Amino acid sequence: MLLDFEQPIAALEGKLREMQQLADDSQVDVSEAVAALEAKIKALKKETYANLTRWQRVQLSRHPDRPYTLEYIEGMTDKFIELHGDRTVADDKAMVGGFAELGGRSVMFIGQQKGHNTKQRQFRNFGMPNPEGYRKALRLMKLAEKFNKPIITLIDTPGAFPGLEAEERGQGEAIARNLKEMFLLKVPVICVIIGEGASGGALGIAIGDRVLMLENTWYSVISPESCSSILWRSWNYKEQAAEALKLTATDMLGNKLIDGIIKEPLGGAHIAPDKMIATLKKTLLKTLDELEAIPHEERISQRIDKFSAMGVVVE
Known part of the structure; x- marks a missing residue:
């Protein structure tokens, strides 16, 4: 493509x-x-x-050949054991997670999963989790905390599923509870946007000690198309919306909303997936070493202070 x-x-x-x-x-x-x-x-x-313009980076983030969450996990780790279900309603196929060995240490991976063809996309609900997906994610986070294992989340979603049944089952409550609980996790938490990072669907697993973005990804309260349809009643202004939203990794770092950018191979992650996976693995291992050296009380305090400072204007 x-x-x-x-x-x-x-x-x-x-x-x-x-x-x-x-x-x-x-x-x-x-x-x-x-x-x-x-x-x-x-x-x-x-x-x-x-x-590249902001809209062009959005296009790259959606390239169908980019590695998705399970490909990163399988490429970076050994002995991945996927865990299923939220123990209440169902097993959300759009949210995956489980324990794996990363560089010799046991880590909990959680992330949204898309599909490479029509059948896979339908099976994964296009990477849009339902409430049970966020409740499964929280269950796995608590399990990791119980066994004192670091948590790594890989974010790639066009948003939480906006269907009526999702709202009936408490989509907003499920995401809000994740935000609250993630602030207080005693184990190191690293969040990485590997593709699309849209709205609460992304934020529901994105409260971490370190929030990183791949070079050609985006992170915003709304997608350019949805923003365009609200402001101009048409999708034709999505490029202008992308510029106004300032949603690229560079924008996010400049606004102190993330902690770092992970460089992609020239042309995007899909050009050299193995190289991208190796780069991400190296970054995660280095970041884990840094975080594990900090006492958990101090880590929690730093995490809360970091997010509390976002959006605050001091004159």
Whole structure:
């Protein structure tokens, strides 16, 4: 899948393949021309991805080939044991979690899961959890706390499921309870936005000692399309909405709403998934080392102070 702004790069890559094929077929030495074209492609990629608009980063965050939560877990860890159910209503397939070994230590992973094809997307409800998904997440957090295991959440959701039945089962209450309980967890909590971070659907598992974002992801109270439909009664202004929302990782870090940005491979996480998974694993291990050195009372105090300071204007 090619995005609009990737077309010029794809055109040059097509010419490169043609040139290489010509060299193979005719035995003509075109190494200098190939090297020049490769350098041109690399320079164009750097320029393109360094100057993406906010809407273009939203598009990258939704690329269907990006790794999803289970792919990160399986790629980073050993002995992953998925745990199911909220012990009240059902097992929400849009929210996954369980214990795994990360760099030799036992960790609880929790995150939203999307699908790579239509059948998987329907099975995972497009990554939109119901109340039982957030209650399952909280159950797993409490289990991790009981056994003194760190918690890592991977966030990638267009929002909590907005259906009538979700509201009837207490969607707002389930998310609000998670916010309250996550502030007081005694174990280290790391939250990483790996794709979309929309509204309370993301925030319901995003209260942590460290909140990190991958380079080409977004985090906002509302999606650009929904914002556009409310303000302009049309989705046609989604690009302007994205600019106004200031929802990129750079914006979030500048506003002190997150603690760091994890760099992606040039072109996005989907270009080199293995490299992205290795980078995330390295970052998580380093962050865990930092957090585990802090006494839990101090960690909780820092966590509360950090979120309490958000949105406060001091004159």
